[in-house]
Amino acid sequence: MGRHSLPDDDTTDGSGDRPSSRRRTVAIATTLVLAVAAGTAAAAQGGLLSFSKSCEDSAVHLSMVASPDIAPAVRAIADKTRKDDLRSDGRCVDVEVVSRDSYKVADALADGTRTPDYQMWLPDSDLWLSRAKGTGDAVPLTPGDSVASSPVTLAMVPSAAKTLGWPKKKYTWAELTASATEAGRVRLGSADPARSATGLLALTSIGASSDKQGGDSDTRVAATAKLLAQRMSDGDGQVLGTLAGDGSGSEEDGPARNQAVLLSEQAAFAHNAESTGAGRLDLFYPTDGTPLLDYPFTLVNEDKLSTGESRAALRFMTLLSEESAQHTLEEHGFRTTDGTAGEQLVASAGGKSPQPYATSPATAPSDDTLQKTLGMWTITVQSARLTTVVDASGSMATIVPGRNQSRMDVTKASLIEALNQFTPNDEIGLWEFATRLDGDKDYRRLMATSRLGERAKGGGTHREKLAAAFSALQPVPDGATGLYDTALAAYKEAQRTYVKGKFNAVVILTDGSNEDDRSISRSALITELRRIADPERPVPLLAIAVGPDADREEVNEIAKVTGGGGYQVNDPAEIQAVILQAVMTAGQSGRAAQE
Template sequence: MDEPNSHRSPDGGGVGRFLLAAAIVLMLVAVAGATTWWMYSREPAPTAGPAPAASASQCPDADLVVAAAPEIAPVVQAAARTFDDDSSDKCGPIEVIAEEPSVTAASSVKYDVWIPSSSKWVDLAGTRGAAYDIDGEPLAHSPIVLAAPSTLADQIAKGGQASWAKLTAGVAAGQIPAVTMADAQTTTVGMLSVYAVNRAMARTTPDAGIAQLRALTLRSRLTDAAANPAKLMTRIAEDWNTNSVTAGIGVFPTTEQQLKAYQAGKHTVQLKGAPPVDGLVDADYPFAIAHNNRDAELTKRLRAAITKTSLTGAGFRTSPTPNAMPVIAEPQELLASSTMWAGYKNLTTQVLLLIDASGSMNQKITAPGGRTTTRAALLRQSGGIAAELFAEDTSVGMWFFGQPTPASPAHVEAVSFGPITGAVKGKTRREALGAAMAGYKAADNSGTPLYQSVLDGVDEMRPKVQQGAVTLVVVLTDGVDGESTFTMTQAEFMQKLTAGQDPNRPVPVLAVGYGPDVDMKALNDMSNATGGKAFAATNPADLSSAIAKAFLAAHAPR
């Protein structure tokens, strides 16, 4: 073990490098689960709030060094002081360092004892070689709840219960002014909330891809996805204007303990909270002992000194929350979800959607859940949900391409291009997109003028390119270019596409290949030539996941 005076917190950059290196998958974890519970109660007010993280050991001669999550650190520090022989000496045999679990998990420092705010941090540290064993049951628990100013709380919680699915629907419909979330990579609240959102959305549909799209709908509406929970509470406490807090922060997840600590402060802006019953998770506080712990007997005595009375007095529970779902994801899967969530960028986007309306879209397929449907019907369902993903600063238009007769054009405009919030025949453009997808039909025996439609789409969007915005063409097709008067060879198409490129006005093509007959080589070539990317949904049941991947690519850092 390192010498005591080497116990210090690493820099935040190391945390990010560790977490990003550990996460290699971009897919959301979506596993169905069921929970019920009621939360908002008037339990005894806590005495402890978040403590500042220590940057280095202050007691080099300590016999035992303990790292504890900041919110539980005061309770652990109080227990450690019972071992002090000299009350005038600030250092006793046990030093307690208040440190965020993400920092400890990424650190090369090995503390004698570690009390993070989730057992998952111990698993994550283990993937990096940090050797801790969890001793017995967790010391404490605190469920993740959805909190909001009192003026908004009744809107998100009926009968003392909230729902991730209802929250998502409310924010998508513009009924909830703002949703804020803690950083999913560096905070327990953020990491567990992302897991809970995925589980909640998986309960709404047997289609994992659609569940992913619904989770992304919430992510695309977050006002802030990297808030610091302690600073968030401080900001609310210092803001005397309830309306500004509601508009700027709105609804946010936090732990029950943190909410109680805030409520005990009798602040001007009052907060209430309720559990999301469709995705209830517990922040648990394990007592983890390092393999090279230096004093097993003192460690045992410290655990005994952390009493249930002291924990409940600080706002914690000392037994698991009823009906809280287990966090069963493997460490890498959990980090993959968090990394995707954190890596999503809110970008001003201009996008033209090109949707295949050729006859092959009427082929029958087996949809998720086992029902028989058609490619077109599955696209109507997935596309309607995808229309909710676009943020308020998006401009969008949609074409259907196909040639049912030799005299037909290569494509028709289903929704004119313009701001998503703009008006189209008495509806918002978002509503018009949803209506157009609901009415989408493919004509039997219609040809597939794929190449001409892509060329026209890129030409249409190039003049719209502007600084500070991402301009894209997104094409979805289930076949190959052919059976139309616009048919051309791939070589001819690529020559025209390449010749039309303007490095100063780039228009990447994101292509989704749908079904087993799609020409993925053609889609990859057109995407690579324009700086875009292609995604395959060879199994039609994977359509929604492919759309989600394309949406993520459109909002990835460039």
């Protein structure tokens, strides 16, 4: 969403669209700009207009939900606009700003069951926009311009920073976390990456940095994730409270006190503004780039807004990019949208030369990379117990367009690749299904659900045996899709063998709809799954529709009653990423339900 000609807007800077690290820029209904009668043109050209009736009678009232870190600054801007009688089409604009964690808003929007009571959303990162899309039932969003930014850093109490050579010693993300965590040298904490854009962007940066080092980078990153999980806070609002109170980080503070945390520069700025001496934080800026929180202005349920509301919201968005508003944001510790900042802001936050605080921001990770990292985190923090159920019907022999491989061959390769993301403590089993594979049964268990690191009979590990079983999967000639009976049987078995403390789930991959006319009906299956689902022993069913012939709506309808969901992949090579996404989504939904 770039700059538009707005009602009552006589400020222009000629800059056009501003660059953004990962802006999926979408115009907020250009037609809205044209929808108002020509009579408002004079207002658009003439700046703020005076009206005889009071603002109370004519004001456009809007509500914005904003990330807690930026909410105070935006509230101050909104208060000033109210005082200054900011107008849109001659009507005063009254914006209420409510502080709310971005992950909570994203999850509520993805659920799509409740109509939001706000028209605008300002999360701390556009990664939440992808999460808010959900699986198809989400509240529609219209992303717009970034209004500010703040780099993700590693903040340390002075004593810990000194041991790592701050500020002269410079590190990459991988080197910094390795040096900090080596032999417990520095107690490092983080906000939960599933609930914190700062935590997720930092963990993704650590992973990318580790990849460049070569070797077994996945193992190193998983080990870092394990350490972070031991000293994790629920969210950004809690992580600063875990730091040593006097800045020393001594054992007198207790083993729970962190000496370093993954933190945004703005959060360090706000902390240091209220601290003195040893209580202040020093910031490391890794040499391979610091990702940015980018604060995208977003319209919520735009189609439900009146023309006046949409134009007033657009007016407020543009106001946030103007000089006075940007000055207010800077006073609260935020950088401009391209990541530049003045020396005073950086110094106040805890940055110091020669730390590379002024270098270009790191390239923003793709959605796929973020999902992979988040899936790895979820699996690492809470070991998984998955029963993988693979369609072996004859249609799995169909050649994938653009590849000289069948759906089954690409599926097998993707499953083996996904297997590498799981730890030795994760438990995974394997079933296959078609029609009447085992007598009258449409399914057959090939591998029991066991720990991947467990030693198998005849040598090797369960992981190695499972990879071999994946490789041996073959389509059954003339086999049809016996989906319904298989789903029910696998779900009941997963319930029967439920392991407390693990993420228990059934993952079904199918390339078609149920074709067994002797099986339970879809409505009867859904009724039975709803009846036996136990919230105290949750087993979400994660159903992945593979290929253009599969019906995502069908599998989603079945899976949703268990707390899971249905997903669609046109190319089986996408299965690995979707499994991790599904595990993450179901795992977070389950935790939210428990709260």
